Amino acid sequence: MPDPAYIDAVVALGQEHGFRVRAHEPMCDHTSFRVGGPADVLADPSAPEHVRLLKSFALQAKVPFALLGAGTNVLVRDGGIRGIVCRLGPAMGHIEVDHVSHRMSVQAGALLRQVSLRAAESGISGMEWAVGIPGNVGGAVFMNAGAHGGTMADVVVSVTTLTCQCEFRTWQASELAFGYRESALQGTGDIVLEATLQLEPGSREAIERRHQEILESRRQAQPLDLPSAGSVFKRPPGDYAGRLIEAAGLKGRARVGGAMVSEKHAGFIVNTGGATAADVLALIELVQRTVRERMGVELEPEVRVMGDDSAPL
Ligand SMILES: Cc1cc2nc3c(=O)[nH]c(=O)nc-3n(C[C@H](O)[C@H](O)[C@H](O)COP(=O)(O)OP(=O)(O)OC[C@H]3O[C@@H](n4cnc5c(N)ncnc54)[C@H](O)[C@@H]3O)c2cc1C
The missing domain is CATH 3.90.78.10 (UDP-N-acetylenolpyruvoylglucosamine reductase, C-terminal domain)
Known part of the structure; x- marks a missing residue:
């Protein structure tokens, strides 16, 4: 069990580098199930470097380290989470569109819905299936999320992660061993920081029509x-x-x-x-x-x- 003094040290790390850190944060407020006890520390890094700082702190101080995205595929037990929960959320949610190659570079904290809407706005097709999934890109790569005939495996070209040894690494899609709700990352402890997606030109009207169909069918069924x-x-x-x-x-x-x-x-x-x-x-x-x-x-x-x-x- 780590010395509880580490909690103040992580709060100080956040203050020094300008990212949000909360102590004893109830996880029921950060998960879609609305259950779960407090995390010792919930950190919201806003840059890959912050993630590296948090991970290396955890390694050095021998403090448990867990990852959270939008919290839509997790169940947190009632005693909460000991150690640091590093959440890749809106503070790391940048989305960039290359209109020539039809590629998108998306940070792990971007919501799938935002990625899907941004692709539609840009007349780029291939992410329609994701419009109703409430998770983030990082969790979606990790889980190989999918729906309505599409999955992350169909669009991911490469993924940048922070490894367990605190090094940045780029994975090509072929290395990620995507399967049904599976990826190689489930066994490595890597942290997804960013993904590059290959999409294709499409008609904005047709994409938006598909969005409406998908959202309606989810409202009916779920x-x-x-x-x-x-x-x-x-x-x-x-x-x-x-x-x-x-x-x-x-x-x-x-x-x-x-x-x-x-x-x-x-x-x-x-x-x-x-x-x-x-x-x-x-x-x-x-x-x-x-x-x-x-x-x-x-x-x-x-x-x-x-x-x-x-x-x-
Ligand atoms: C109403 C509803 C409908 C849903 N519909 C679908 C659906 O149609 N299809 C589907 O596939 N899923 C669906 N889901 C489940 C969920 O939205 C997806 O699995 C989503 O991809 C999880 O993303 P998240 O950001 O919420 O991950 P979280 O729930 O926060 O985390 C899930 C796992 O990923 C890990 N993780 C999170 N971020 C990272 C990261 N950056 N790097 C490495 N690991 C990370 C976590 O440690 C955890 O083990 C649904 C959920 C809800 C509530």
Whole structure:
């Protein structure tokens, strides 16, 4: 367990270099599930150099270090997160468009929605599928996010990261081993800082029409009025988690505390108010067990669980 004095040292680092650092920050305010205890430190770097400073501080002080994007695919446990949570968000959300090559350079903290809208404005096609996904570019590269027939793997040319040894590295797409909701980065601890995307010329009107279709179909199909982390489980081979959960009789019925299997989309667990991470985790287990027993299929969570059960310092 690190000496809690490190918290003041990280706050001082932020003050010295001009980026925001908050101590004992409740993670329920920074995750779309709206659950989770406090992080010892939440830092919002605004430049790659700040990320390097934070990571090297953590290595030297032997303090745990975790990454967060928009917090839309994570479940933070009720005890919160010990150590530094480095969030790549709007402060590192720069988007650049090259109108000749139809490439976009996007920082990790840029929202996918913003990238998709910016491409549309520029008459560039290839990111329409991402308009309704609430995550950031960094989390989307890490997860190989996808929807409506598109994925990050289809558009990423290269990615710049900070490695575990605190060095900047450029990865070509072929090195990233993208698979279904998988990338090589899930095993390396690299921090995504920026990505270059190859898109193609398109008609602005057609792209905007596609955006409207996608947003409407998501409004119809997903419980967007309640906190969630999207689909909780990965799609099992040849099937859909939502279909299996519904067939197992759990849609809109299975509940633990404030966590419930959505009545609109059985693949979503929603926070109906006051859910704890323990409620959500117990419901995930209940769904897995029931689907295993009744449907003979093992569901694997897509949501990434972070943090501790134990109380903070
Ligand atoms: C309503 C709703 C709908 C959704 N629909 C979809 C969908 O259609 N398709 C889909 O794929 N997903 C969907 N999601 C899930 C989520 O939006 C995506 O997985 C998204 O890409 C996660 O991005 P994030 O920035 O929120 O990542 P976070 O949730 O903050 O983090 C996810 C993981 O990525 C890691 N990470 C974050 N940033 C970085 C970084 N810079 N470098 C390295 N690792 C990093 C984190 O440590 C964590 O393990 C949905 C979520 C919600 C709430």
